[in-house]
Amino acid sequence: MAEEKLDAQDFDVDDPMAVEREEPKKRFMTFRSSSEIYGISLDNVHEIIGLQQYTSVPETEDYIMGLINLRGKVIPIIDVRIRFGKEPLEYNDRTSVIVIQVKDTVIGLIVDGIEGVVDIREKEILPPPSVSSLKSQAQKYVFGIGKVNSEVKLLLDPEKLIYDVDEENISEEEEED
Amino acid sequence: MADDMITEGMLDMFIFETEQGLENLENICLESKDVGEFDDDHVNGIFRIMHTIKGASAVMMYQNITTLSHKLEDVFYYIRESHPEEIPHAELLDYIFEVSDFIAGELEKIKEGAESDGNADNLIEQLDKYLKKIQGKGGGDAASAQKAAAPEQTSAPAEKPHFYIAPVASDASRFYTIDITYAKDTDMANIKAYIAVNALKGIAEDILFTPADIISNPDSSNVIMEFGFKIALQTVEEADHIMELVSNAGSGIEHVEINECTSEDFIAFCTEVESPISSAGEVLTAPVEQPTVRVETQKPKSIVLTDEEQEKEAEKDAAPAAKKAPVKKKPPAKKGETQSFISVNIKKMDLLMNLIGELVIAQAVVLQNPDLKVPGLDLTNFQKAAMQLSKITSELQDAIMAMRMMPLKNTFQKMNRIVYDTSKKLGKDIELEVIGEDTEVDKNIIEHISDPLMHMIRNSVDHGIESNEDRQAAGKTEKGKIVLEAKNEGGQVWISVADNGKGLRREEILAKAKANGLLGNRSEKDLSDKEVYNFITLPGFSTKKKVTEYSGRGVGMDVVVKSIQDVGGVLDIESEEGLGSTMTMKIPLTLAIIDGIIFSVSGTNFVAETNGVTEFIRGSKDHLVVEPDGEEYFMIREDCYPLIRLNRFYHLENGKDELEDGIVIILNHEDRKIAVFVDELVGEQEIVVKPMPGYIKQVRGISGCTQLGDGSISLILDSGGLLSY
Numbered sequence: 001m002a003e004e005k006l007d008a009q010d011f012d013v014d015d016p017m018a019v020e021r022e023e024p025k026k027r028f029m030t031f032r033s034s035s036e037i038y039g040i041s042l043d044n045v046h047e048i049i050g051l052q053q054y055t056s057v058p059e060t061e062d063y064i065m066g067l068i069n070l071r072g073k074v075i076p077i078i079d080v081r082i083r084f085g086k087e088p089l090e091y092n093d094r095t096s097v098i099v100i101q102v103k104d105t106v107i108g109l110i111v112d113g114i115e116g117v118v119d120i121r122e123k124e125i126l127p128p129p130s131v132s133s134l135k136s137q138a139q140k141y142v143f144g145i146g147k148v149n150s151e152v153k154l155l156l157d158p159e160k161l162i163y164d165v166d167e168e169n170i171s172e173e174e175e176e177d
Numbered sequence: 178m179a180d181d182m183i184t185e186g187m188l189d190m191f192i193f194e195t196e197q198g199l200e201n202l203e204n205i206c207l208e209s210k211d212v213g214e215f216d217d218d219h220v221n222g223i224f225r226i227m228h229t230i231k232g233a234s235a236v237m238m239y240q241n242i243t244t245l246s247h248k249l250e251d252v253f254y255y256i257r258e259s260h261p262e263e264i265p266h267a268e269l270l271d272y273i274f275e276v277s278d279f280i281a282g283e284l285e286k287i288k289e290g291a292e293s294d295g296n297a298d299n300l301i302e303q304l305d306k307y308l309k310k311i312q313g314k315g316g317g318d319a320a321s322a323q324k325a326a327a328p329e330q331t332s333a334p335a336e337k338p339h340f341y342i343a344p345v346a347s348d349a350s351r352f353y354t355i356d357i358t359y360a361k362d363t364d365m366a367n368i369k370a371y372i373a374v375n376a377l378k379g380i381a382e383d384i385l386f387t388p389a390d391i392i393s394n395p396d397s398s399n400v401i402m403e404f405g406f407k408i409a410l411q412t413v414e415e416a417d418h419i420m421e422l423v424s425n426a427g428s429g430i431e432h433v434e435i436n437e438c439t440s441e442d443f444i445a446f447c448t449e450v451e452s453p454i455s456s457a458g459e460v461l462t463a464p465v466e467q468p469t470v471r472v473e474t475q476k477p478k479s480i481v482l483t484d485e486e487q488e489k490e491a492e493k494d495a496a497p498a499a500k501k502a503p504v505k506k507k508p509p510a511k512k513g514e515t516q517s518f519i520s521v522n523i524k525k526m527d528l529l530m531n532l533i534g535e536l537v538i539a540q541a542v543v544l545q546n547p548d549l550k551v552p553g554l555d556l557t558n559f560q561k562a563a564m565q566l567s568k569i570t571s572e573l574q575d576a577i578m579a580m581r582m583m584p585l586k587n588t589f590q591k592m593n594r595i596v597y598d599t600s601k602k603l604g605k606d607i608e609l610e611v612i613g614e615d616t617e618v619d620k621n622i623i624e625h626i627s628d629p630l631m632h633m634i635r636n637s638v639d640h641g642i643e644s645n646e647d648r649q650a651a652g653k654t655e656k657g658k659i660v661l662e663a664k665n666e667g668g669q670v671w672i673s674v675a676d677n678g679k680g681l682r683r684e685e686i687l688a689k690a691k692a693n694g695l696l697g698n699r700s701e702k703d704l705s706d707k708e709v710y711n712f713i714t715l716p717g718f719s720t721k722k723k724v725t726e727y728s729g730r731g732v733g734m735d736v737v738v739k740s741i742q743d744v745g746g747v748l749d750i751e752s753e754e755g756l757g758s759t760m761t762m763k764i765p766l767t768l769a770i771i772d773g774i775i776f777s778v779s780g781t782n783f784v785a786e787t788n789g790v791t792e793f794i795r796g797s798k799d800h801l802v803v804e805p806d807g808e809e810y811f812m813i814r815e816d817c818y819p820l821i822r823l824n825r826f827y828h829l830e831n832g833k834d835e836l837e838d839g840i841v842i843i844l845n846h847e848d849r850k851i852a853v854f855v856d857e858l859v860g861e862q863e864i865v866v867k868p869m870p871g872y873i874k875q876v877r878g879i880s881g882c883t884q885l886g887d888g889s890i891s892l893i894l895d896s897g898g899l900l901s902y
């Protein structure tokens with residue numbers, strides 16, 4: 001995870017204020033899950049850890065894999081693949097956990113692999129395509145599509161990701177507060 | 178009030194001391210309410226408290242508090258000096274409570290940083306009237322009444338010229354005179370003198386000083402500068418200790434002289450100070466110089482009083498306080514107070530406790546480290562060191578727990594007032610008996626149970642105990658009574674509220690439960706009394722037909738139960754119709770660290786509280802009873818417990834299916850038992866309870882999680898939760 005933090009440093013721009021004036025950018029942590037590349041705002045990301053032994057909790061949603069012990073703190077981890085309705089993949093060396101915080105909730109996302117940190121200009125962030133064009137369940141959690149060079153990243157709304165879709169309206173209301 | 182010389186520390190001290198004073202005041206009042214009159218100890222106690230509050234608030238310049246406490250002090254001064262024959266006690270109590278409430282209200286304002294702007298004029302006027310009234314009635318003792326009333330009137334705006342705390346004699350008492358000289362350039366020597374007096378009050382059985390009007394008369398400062406400040410002190414403490422107290426009390430002290438003297442000198446000093454003094458000027462001339470001279474000549478005497486002196490002692494007691502009540506309890510109580518205390522921010526305590534919790538886990542991680550499991554490793558020395566470490570951490574744990582333990586006394590004392598207020602408003606005659614108020618409980622728990630307890634008490638007063646007429650009609654001769662009891666019971670504290678009222682009516686509760694559709698498909702006969710009584714703890718359930726100010730809205734018992742559950746406790750209700758009911762809170766002593774037994778089911782570790790485990794049994798098919806609907810029961814020694822197979826219960830795969838392969842744990846919760854079938858036992862460990870992360874929805878039968886020795890997370894199985902499914 002220390003390396004990842006270094007990566008983030010590499011992307012540091014000389015003078016953020018100058019960039020701000022020219023072209024507002026947003027910074028995203030990108031990761032792979034099944035065939036897509038997703039991005040999640042760096043503001044929400046705490047750290048990245050390797051997958052460690054976890055304790056499953058019975059009678060919870062299938063995507064909640066269980067609890068891990070992060071330096072004495074107990075945090076739940078969820079599998080992004082299952083969350084997006086994809087087939088689960090056997091965990092391997094590249095499997096990582098992105099620890100994110102949304103409001104007071106700290107949670108780990110199990111992803112296939114980490115890509116890196118990218119800056120995306122705000123004007124390059126497009127609204128998500130209509131329902132029909134993206135067939136996966138994942139589109140519910142995507143708030144925009146970012147273009148970096150020719151690649152396309154699906155930008156996730158972490159709040160929608162971790163709270164249930166049914167609660168979407170509620171969380172949006174909370175956001176306005 | 179915002180004066181430069183008033184520092185933050187002084188304000189804190191003022192608030193703290195005044196609050197304590199008020200608390201004592203209420204206790205004295207409540208103690209006496211059944212007796213119907215104040216005895217001399219009470220009168221002196223109240224007088225002293227009001228005097229202290231008056232003095233302190235004058236220093237802090239809270240004029241309203243000063244005048245009000247002064248007025249009440251006047252009333253008690255009169256009562257103490259003149260012993261009026263008839264004192265309308267209940268009325269007086271009401272005034273005292275009003276005064277206490279007023280001052281407490283002002284303190285709240287001060288604490289929040291607001292101005293203390295309450296107006297007590299109305300109350301003062303009432304107290305005035307009351308004083309006149311008892312003065313009018315006290316005609317039988319006209320002479321002394323007049324004598325007592327005289328200084329009252331002259332001193333109205335300022336401090337009374339003298340005050341005198343009734344002496345409490347004890348055999349070990351010694352008498353001292355203390356001369357304090359202040360450095361030449363000292364400002365406000367009167368305030369400094371007052372600080373010194375305050376410092377000595379803690380150890381004093383009796384204290385007198387001159388000039389006596391140090392608070393109210395700024396000129397007394399000059400007097401002190403010129404002639405020194407003289408104190409006569411009766412105490413059991415050594416001179417060294419007094420010296421220490423005085424030297425630490427305020428700056429500018431140039432010289433302190435402490436001389437032990439006889440009781441006669443002491444009395445001489447008293448009488449001189451006692452003698453009515455109209456101006457400070459008179460005090461500082463002849464009368465004061467004289468006794469101090471005499472003291473020089475008469476050097477320390479033995480502690481044991483001669484017969485003659487004891488007589489004097491008795492006389493002295495008799496003189497100012499007339500029929501002094503037999504001396505009791507006071508000296509040992511004083512000794513208890515010599516313990517020193519330090520107040521610590523509760524956050525720091527919490528931090529320390531959390532750290533110790535982490536330490537316990539870290540220790541388990543080290544001592545159970547897999548690296549140690551290499552075969553053939555000689556660990557003798559390691560084990561020795563490990564044992565030492567375990568011993569220290571467990572002592573550390575006990576110490577922090579003991580630190581957080583507080584007696585229930587304060588909480589219980591508040592209940593006194595509630596019973597008094599509520600029963601008075603409802604016109605019921607109720608007494609409260611408190612048992613085991615010294616029982617100690619974790620501070621966190623005390624905070625959680627204070628409100629529920631208040632509610633239960635109100636419930637008992639309002640619902641439980643019948644009105645006086647109803648009681649008579651029911652042929653109950655004894656007075657309405659509530660017994661508040663606390664006791665330790667095997668790792669738990671039981672706090673019960675028992676009343677001798679009408680009890681719970683099973684039929685009424687059942688009818689209401691039926692109307693609310695709470696019975697489900699069960700017939701009335703199926704329900705045990707306990708189950709019926711538990712209906713009253715459901716939200717929105719109240720059988721009280723009329724909603725009163727205190728209870729009957731049906732919000733309450735559910736909140737009570739919720740608060741108790743928050744601290745891991747349960748509420749037990751027992752009742753007998755017509756005879757009364759008893760509600761018992763059963764609460765664990767501490768929340769944080771418990772002993773747990775670890776077992777695994779299909780690779781997942783679970784923990785159960787050791788206290789909740791009755792036994793482990795290697796079962797077999799013979800023990801199994803299967804009902805037609807598939808429900809399984811575990812039979813052992815003629816007892817039959819419902820069996821839960823944890824793997825099926827939680828839909829875990831790969832769990833053991835044959836009873837012979839796994840093990841059955843009998844868990845108990847209150848007086849119910851349940852058999853739980855698990856794969857294997859893993860071990861025993863002290864565990865630190867952590868709540869489940871909020872993101873995970875409540876899972877049935879799981880109350881929290883914890884970290885095991887290997888760093889992995891384990892789920893805590895809650896037998897109470899399992900039983901309710």
